[in-house]
Amino acid sequence: MDNIVNCASYANGKRIENLKLEDISEVLAKEDQFVWLGLRDPDEALMKQLQEEFGLHELAIEDAHRAHQRPKIESYGDILFIVMRAIALDENNNQVEIGETHFFLGQNFLVSIRHRSSLTFVDVRSRCETTPHLLQKGPGFVLYAIMDYIVDQYFPVIDFLSEELDKLEDQIFAEKLNTNITENIYRLKSKLIEIKRVSFPLIDICNKLMRFDTDPLIHDDIKLYFRDIYDHAVRINEMIDSAKEQLTSALEANLSLTSIYQNEISKKFAGWAAIIGIPTMMAGIYGMNFEYMPELHWRYGYPAILFFIIGLCMVLYWFFKRSKWL
Incomplete structure (x- = not known):
């Protein structure tokens, strides 16, 4: 078959x-x-x-x-x-x-x-x-050998996920406002949770296999070997917990940097809005069509107002640039 x-x-x-x-x-x-x-x-x-x-x-x-x-x-x-x-x-x-x-x-x-x-x-x-x-020593040793082989395969997977986490951290501090980073963090965290769900019970399984009430299924000399699997299971769970904490920190850092970047964008919009507001205000004043406005009949009124607007805009631009709003 x-x-x-x-x-x-x-x-x-x-x-x-x-x-x-x-x-x-x-x-x-x-x-x-x-x-x-x-x-x-x-x-x-x-x-x-x-x-x-x-x-x-x-x-x-x-x-x-x-x-x-x-x-x-x-x-x-x-x-x-x-x-x-x-x-x-x-x-x-x-x-x-x-x-x-x-x-x-x-x-x-x-x-x-x-x-x-x-x-x-x-x-x-x-x-x-x-x-x-x-x-x-009997089938108890065979059980240990297979379990040990299965648990050993956990480490390359966790190492791979740790490398993915390192890549995400590099992207967080190298790129701006990348929504895919948050999505990838959640996907990576879900994988770690899934591995945690299947690895955590190994501690209890190994504890029971090491107990003396498993006689005569497992030879006393072989019970000591299950302690090695127990140590690996504890180490795996500790690695997963550490990676989850690192992911949480990475998510918080990504959200903080995203918020900072959005604030920077908002400041730039506010700065440009203030600069554009100068000519808008002047155009509004001189567009009210009052009959008695002294500047209307002044020969140099138009260029004076134009230079005034440009000068004031340049002053505001210098101020916002100095304040790192632009």
Whole structure:
């Protein structure tokens, strides 16, 4: 099936054989082996078969099939059901892709199910198979290896968003009254909030996996490794919070600079309006058609008034220029 990426049995830290789905129940009956099954976007029929082979709870199967779950960890008897969000950066269009990965962890099996995710776990499987001394600790180590790989993919995405934030800050102080900057800030902030929503529950998930009540699903030696994922999750959330604060400051700076620029425009309009008001006022006075106006019959009245208007306008222009209104 195209939905089955890989299915194999392991014993003593070594790969034994590839398995068909219908043969899994026979391997699960052996105490010295465990099964690692990887699925991608399985259909309902495959999920039903999965439920029968591993004895999974129907509610967990329903969640795993429908996807669109929040990151969480739930216990169904002696089986753990874990949901994580996988984040990747599409280098072709610089877009952030968010997929979903589900895990079923039993005492002698691990099932990983990917939904709408471009990440592959081929490298993870190879790395696990090259460390037999850890792989022999059971499926708990496999769960750690996959979770660690997923969390590591968060950092390039956050670094990319931080670079976008730096570019926005440069644009804020380099350009004037660019409405696209405010829009881009809100878009970037929405992406950070979305990543925060999927990364924050990782702290609780790792805390529960490190607790002693996960025996015997996770070997005590492997529980220490989940502390590393916990540290990464805390660091990721701190980076997101810092970026959000920086975005808020950038938005405030952009709004302040926009307000200052608009005030500068208003001052220029006011200055030019005052200058234009001089000839308008003089034209209004001499356009009232009074009969007895001494300047009307003066030979030099027109050039005198004209030079007076020009001179007064030049004085106002000098004053506003000195005051940096123009």
